[in-house]
Amino acid sequence: MSQKYRVFIDGQAGTTGLQIQQRLARHPHIELLSIDDAQRKEASARQALMKQADVTILCLPDAAAREAVALADEVGARVLDASSAHRVQDGWVYGLPELDAGQREKIRQASHVSNPGCYATGAIALLAPLTRAGLLAADRPLAINAVSGYSGGGKAMIEKYQQQGTGFAAYGLGFDHKHLKEMQAWGGLSTRPIFQPGVGDYAQGMLVFIPLNDTDGEPLQRELAAFYAGQQFIQVRELNNLDGDTAPYLLPEALNNSNNMELFVFTHPQQRQTILVARLDNLGKGASGAAVQNLNIMLGLAEETCVNL
Ligand SMILES: NC(=O)C1=CN([C@@H]2O[C@H](COP(=O)(O)OP(=O)(O)OC[C@H]3O[C@@H](n4cnc5c(N)ncnc54)[C@H](OP(=O)(O)O)[C@@H]3O)[C@@H](O)[C@H]2O)C=CC1
Ligand SMILES: CC(=O)N[C@@H](CCC(=O)OP(=O)(O)O)C(=O)O
Numbered sequence: 552m553s554q555k556y557r558v559f560i561d562g563q564a565g566t567t568g569l570q571i572q573q574r575l576a577r578h579p580h581i582e583l584l585s586i587d588d589a590q591r592k593e594a595s596a597r598q599a600l601m602k603q604a605d606v607t608i609l610c611l612p613d614a615a616a617r618e619a620v621a622l623a624d625e626v627g628a629r630v631l632d633a634s635s636a637h638r639v640q641d642g643w644v645y646g647l648p649e650l651d652a653g654q655r656e657k658i659r660q661a662s663h664v665s666n667p668g669c670y671a672t673g674a675i676a677l678l679a680p681l682t683r684a685g686l687l688a689a690d691r692p693l694a695i696n697a698v699s700g701y702s703g704g705g706k707a708m709i710e711k712y713q714q715q716g717t718g719f720a721a722y723g724l725g726f727d728h729k730h731l732k733e734m735q736a737w738g739g740l741s742t743r744p745i746f747q748p749g750v751g752d753y754a755q756g757m758l759v760f761i762p763l764n765d766t767d768g769e770p771l772q773r774e775l776a777a778f779y780a781g782q783q784f785i786q787v788r789e790l791n792n793l794d795g796d797t798a799p800y801l802l803p804e805a806l807n808n809s810n811n812m813e814l815f816v817f818t819h820p821q822q823r824q825t826i827l828v829a830r831l832d833n834l835g836k837g838a839s840g841a842a843v844q845n846l847n848i849m850l851g852l853a854e855e856t857c858v859n860l
Contacts, residue, residue, distance in 0.1 A: 556850050559584040559600040561619050562610030564591065566705050567633050570839035570860065571608060578843075578857040580850070594622055601628040606849055608842055609633060620663070629662050631849065633842055637665040638733040645737055646845040647672065648854070649782050650679060658848045666845060667737075668730040669837025670697050670748060673759030673829030675737045676785060677814060680778035682739030686771055693744040693761060695734065698803060700755035703833040712752065721749045755834050756804035761827040768818025768825035775814050783855055784836060784844065787814045807832045810840030810858035835860070 558581050562568040575581045584604055590596035601607045601623045609616045609632040616634035623630045637643045644661035648654050658664055667675065674695050681687040698719075701712040711717060722728075728746045735743055769790060776787040792815065793799060806813065812831040818824070831837050840858045847854050 555580055555582040556605040556852075557582050557584050557603055558846065559586070559597075559604040559607045560610060561586075561597055561601070561607055562615070562633075564588070565610050566702055566709065566834070567838045567842070568608075568610035570834050571610065571633075571842050573860060574839060574843045574857045575846075580852055580856070581846075594618075598622045598626055602626040604628060606631055606846055608846065629849065631664045631666060631842060631845055633666045633838060635668055635729045635733075637663065638667065638671070639736045640665070645733070646841065647675060647737065648844060648848060649676065649779065649785055650737060651683075655848055658845055659851065661849065664845055664849060666838070666842050668733055669699065669703055669757060669831070669833040670695075670728075670746070670759055671730040671733045671737070672837050672841065673697070673757065673812065673831055674730075674734045674744075674746075674761065676779075676812060677759070677761055677775070677827045677829055678734070678738035678740065680774055681771055684774050684778075686774055687763075689739055689741040691740075692742055693740065693763075695744050695746045695759065695761050697746075697748040697757060697759040698751050699748060699757040699833050700753050700803065701750050702755045703757070703837070704750065708750070709754075712754075716752060718752050719749060721747065723747045751803070753804065755832055756802075756807050757831055757833045757837060758801060758803045759829040759831075763825045763827065765823050766818075766825045767820065767823055768816045768827075769820070771825065771827065772816035772818075775816065779814070784810050784840075784858070785812050785814065788816075791817050801828065801830065803830065806830055806835065808835060808860035810836050810844055810855075812836045 613636040616636045646664045779785045815828040817826045
């Protein structure tokens with residue numbers, strides 16, 4: 552196929568934007584429309600590029616993303632939004648292609664696709680098949696913990712960590728993290744979970760944990776393995792399968808620069824205690840890799856093209 556699709560990245564100079572740009576620069580079917588640096592926050596220049604583009608990818612803070620969508624809608628532009636502004640909003644399709652059997656087709660047809668949050672990608676991938684199968688009750692009170700590399704906080708956090716080496720920090724202690732809504736909505740939960748993340752003194756890579764008391768892990772692992780069988784980017788590991796090289800530790804950086812995500816189930820059958828874990832690159836399957844995967848689906852291109860850095 553020789554046709555090239557035009558893509559404009561609004562927010563191309565940010566962390567997510569740059570990573571998408573790097574991926575798309577070598578994409579055989581994409582021509583990147585770029586904006587003059589001096590004009591990158593000017594509405595009219597951005598809107599002109601949105602009009603020319605087959606898809607505009609928004610890599611902006613939430614408020615700026617909302618404004619950009621208004622500009623895009625005025626010229627009927629197709630949008631893929633990496634921000635958290637539209638993830639549970641009517642009229643938008645949630646860009647997790649592996650969510651269920653019909654999600655890819657919804658993404659392919661959509662004019663407005665919202666790329667999932669990094670933590671939410673891991674939590675929803677673990678929860679959705681299990682709540683749907685009735686193996687986890689929708690109203691079960693859950694706690695979700697996670698650790699992310701500092702690149703998850705964008706340019707400001709990267710600068711802070713690189714200059715000051717701030718060390719590990721726990722947050723989410725106000726019970727209001729911005730990924731909670733999408734975790735609950737797409738994870739199939741009727742009860743709001745507690746979500747308590749942390750940021751580590753390393754650049755990228757994340758682990759998302761869901762500990763479960765009074766629960767056997769084996770049927771959960773079986774369901775996850777069956778549900779994701781054949782998916783290119785989600786690998787379900789064997790029960791209690793720690794990395795051979797690094798056991799007893801599970802390292803957050805193992806999938807960096809890839810669009811892959813691993814799901815693990817650790818269980819103690821006698822104690823009936825289980826921990827579900829997702830491992831992914833917050834900038835890969837958690838952001839830019841996922842955005843390129845969604846873009847490929849929106850344009851009817853091979854899903855795996857240039858999703859890895
Ligand atoms: N980092 C991550 O792991 C993930 C981030 N995201 C989301 O992606 C979006 C971008 O995040 P991230 O790349 O980390 O953020 P960054 O802070 O690294 O980049 C944001 C970019 O947007 C630009 N910008 C801000 N306001 C405007 C505006 N009004 N018009 C045009 N450009 C503007 C900024 O410009 P300037 O350079 O001048 O500041 C900057 O280049 C956010 O919504 C974030 O939540 C999603 C998943 C993961
Ligand atoms: C370490 C860190 O600060 N992480 C960010 C989440 C990054 C992310 O996924 O952002 P989006 O919701 O825009 O997708 C946070 O907790 O707010």
